[in-house]
Amino acid sequence: GAGVSQSPSNKVTEKGKDVELRCDPISGHTALYWYRQSLGQGLEFLIYFQGNSAPDKSGLPSDRFSAERTGGSVSTLTIQRTQQEDSAVYLCASSQDGVSGDTQYFGPGTRLTVL
Amino acid sequence: RKEVEQDPGPFNVPEGATVAFNCTYSNSASQSFFWYRQDCRKEPKLLMSVYSSGNEDGRFTAQLNRASQYISLLIRDSKLSDSATYLCVVIFSGSARQLTFGSGTQLTVLP
Numbered sequence: 001g002a003g004v005s006q007s008p009s010n011k012v013t014e015k016g017k018d019v020e021l022r023c024d025p026i027s028g029h030t031a032l033y034w035y036r037q038s039l040g041q042g043l044e045f046l047i048y049f050q051g052n053s054a055p056d057k058s059g060l061p062s063d064r065f066s067a068e069r070t071g072g073s074v075s076t077l078t079i080q081r082t083q084q085e086d087s088a089v090y091l092c093a094s095s096q097d098g099v100s101g102d103t104q105y106f107g108p109g110t111r112l113t114v115l
Numbered sequence: 116r117k118e119v120e121q122d123p124g125p126f127n128v129p130e131g132a133t134v135a136f137n138c139t140y141s142n143s144a145s146q147s148f149f150w151y152r153q154d155c156r157k158e159p160k161l162l163m164s165v166y167s168s169g170n171e172d173g174r175f176t177a178q179l180n181r182a183s184q185y186i187s188l189l190i191r192d193s194k195l196s197d198s199a200t201y202l203c204v205v206i207f208s209g210s211a212r213q214l215t216f217g218s219g220t221q222l223t224v225l226p
Contacts, residue, residue: 043216106158
């Protein structure tokens with residue numbers, strides 16, 4: 001079946017602009033995660049959605065970052081007033097129900113470059 | 116100090132060699148442990164989960180030592196296709212299932 005998909009695959013933007021990144025999880029997966037991977041920081045957690053529960057936003061680096069998940073499926077990560085340090089690969093993952101031992105499956109990522 | 120630490124390498128080994136990667140984690144209240152593999156410019160993919168009893172999957176063996184807070188991955192009879200970055204991953208208790216990644220160990224298997 002289809003895996004996690006993300007769009008766009010690449011995004012180049014100017015400093016100060018807003019960007020939206022999209023994630024389509026595997027059908028039927030209730031848990032959805034956003035991570036980012038940058039040269040200096042490696043892979044780091046951003047936010048986690050589980051079903052209809054309030055999301056865990058503990059990894060968001062600043063209030064310029066927000067995410068939503070509509071209808072328990074598609075998620076959008078929004079970065080407002082982008083800065084050069086936001087340049088990274090943004091990875092989305094989903095898992096069946098977010099319980100212990102669940103495998104997280106990653107999408108191909110969106111490579112964001114802020115000029 | 117990072118929560119999950121790995122030797123970044125690079126490890127350059129000939130085909131057929133045995134190579135071992137190590138990883139330490141800082142929080143003893145840790146729940147789940149994994150090795151992920153990431154190819155260049157690709158997403159991470161689960162290689163194997165790691166259990167206290169140790170587990171093996173073909174040429175790959177993973178070990179967990181909770182007392183020492185140490186995880187290892189052994190690759191036997193390495194193949195060219197094993198060339199990748201190997202990520203040590205921990206889910207810490209109370210962390211809402213988020214994965215905490217080590218910085219990765221780069222492996223290149225040479226012909």
